[in-house]
Amino acid sequence: MGQQEKVATSLAGAVSEGISASLVSVDEELARRYPGDPGTRQPVHTVYVPGDAFDAGTIRSWGDQALAMLDEHAPDAASLAAALGLPDELADDVHARVRAKLEHEPIEDLRVDFEDGYGGKDGAAEDADAARAARLISEAYATGTAAPYMGIRMKCMEAAVRDRGIRTTDVFLSGLMEHGGLPEGLVLTLPKVTYAEQVSAFVRLVEAFEKAHGLDAGRLGFEIQIETSQAILAPDGTATVARMIDAAEGRATGLHYGTFDYSACLGVSAAYQASDHPAADHAKAIMQVAAAGTGVRVSDGSTNVLPVGPTDKVHDAWRLHYGLTRRAxxxxxxxxxxxxxxxxxxxxxxxxxxxxxxFEQAAARLSAYANQAGGDVMDEPATAKALSSYLLRGIDCGALGTDEVARLTGLTRADLDGFAAPRRGDLTATAP
Structure with a gap:
């Protein structure tokens, strides 16, 4: 036993109490504005289907079409690996998992579109399509055939289409209530937001709907679509998107980047409008920083290069899409x-x-951290959070199995959730 050290202090307890009292408002602000990730599943994609084209068979039809394309253009693991540049050791597993996914859950998030993808319809037609979307989505959730997340993209809050967007939202949500209530996987997407006041206006809309139906306050959240330069940089030079998150009053669930509208807004030529353009990287970096810690998730945009035609053309489009997705x-x-x-x-x-x-490296690092086993990397609590979040995302989408993650980490799903959502103070603690 070594000599016990004498502990000396110089400050009265009142000093600590005074400092804490002075930071009460900051503590409350941190808790309100930066609650952290909600810990729920985030879909890997969003599929947009025009409101007049959506029907009860849309999800299965997309899955069947995708399977047919896979069978035609990459019928086995070797051909898929050759087309995409997959490592040989991953090819069999990835090909098998892709087929299984397309068979059992081809779409993770579906948005019935009443904006750009919808086209010009008269009011009666849009009313009917919105009501039909509500009925079909309700039936899909009731029968177990729904995607995990489903909803609509209404028209934006700009003057020319504002009333139509409000009415479509009302028709759709009212239809859901008529057919059994709001499903857990409901998602609303507000497009072409340029001012935080438009977000505030949409908050007032969903608040009014909640009150009209006796719903819990805050039941309706929504995504904000970032498609204009004004959504990134305000006239005074500040980040508009951060104001939008605040204006949502805790209802914002996501920020979705609109590749082509945003690119066109900046004057990018059509041939260069892509999610890897420097202008896109800048916008998404601003979105990412503004959303960090708020619980609002960021989504990349899309490619408009379609995998159609002969196999060589399909493979070209597939390589582009694969590369953009990996980059994201x-x-x-x-x-x-x-x-x-x-x-x-x-x-x-x-x-x-x-x-x-x-997978194996992440599992080994998290296991070593959890068991204080050391190793060749000194991980901290923030890294443990990232490692467990990575594994959880892999499980949620079907890339990883719960059993194999447990086998390599020795951790349960509850353990992973605990590492992925630590208390704020834990992230600044010293690694074990």
Whole structure:
């Protein structure tokens, strides 16, 4: 036993109490504005289907079309690996998982579109399509055939289409209530937001709907679509998107980047409008920083290059989509848009390869951290959070199995959830 050290202090307890009292408002502000990730599943993509084209068979139809394309253009693991540049050791597993995904859950998030993808319809037609969407989505959830997340993108809050957007939202939500209530996976997307006041206006809209139906306050959240330069940079030079999150009053669930509207807004030529353009990277970096810690998730945009035609053309489009998806994942954009059934095979191939190739290393590092076993990397609590979040995302999308994660980490799902959502103070603690 060594000599016991004498502990000396110089400050009275009142000093600590006074400092804490002076920071009460800051503590409350941190808790309100930065609650952290909600810990729920984030879909790997969002599929947009025009309101007049959506029907009860849409999800299965997309899955069947994607399977047919896979069978025609990459019928086995070797051909898929050759087309996409997959490592040989991942090819069999990724190909099998992609097929299984397309068979059992081809779409993770579906948005019935009443904005750009809808076209010009008269009011009666849009009313009917919105009511039909509500009925079909309600029936899908009741029968177990729904995607995990479903909802609509209404028209924006700009003057020319504002009344129509409000009415479509009302018709759709009222229809859901008529057919059994709001499903847990409901998602609303507000497009072309340029001012925080438009977000505040949409908050007033959903508040009014909640009150009209006796729903809990805050039941209705929504995504904000970032498609204009004004959404990134305000006239005074500040970040508008951060104001938008605040204006949502805790209801914002996501920020979705609109590749082509945003690019066109900046004057980018059509041939260069893509999610990897420097202008896109700048916008998404601003979105990412503004959303960090708020519980609002960021989604990448889409590619408009469709995998259609002969096999060589399909493979070219697949390689592009696969590469863009992998690039987004590396930048922590875990969600994107898919515009065509042919994008589903490469969406899932990219996502599954991303999680499969890093799985063993992530599991080993998290296991060593949890067991204080040391190793060749000194991980901190923030890194443990990232490691467990990575594994949880892999499990949620089907890239990883719960059993294999438990086998390599020795951790349960509850353990992973605990590491992924630590208390704020834990992230600044010293690693064990």
């Amino acid at each position: 994942l590396a930048r922590a954009y875990y969600q994107g848009w898919d515009m065509h059934p042919g994008h589903l095979p490469t969406r899932y191939a990219a996502v599954f390869a991303f999680y499969r190739e890093g």
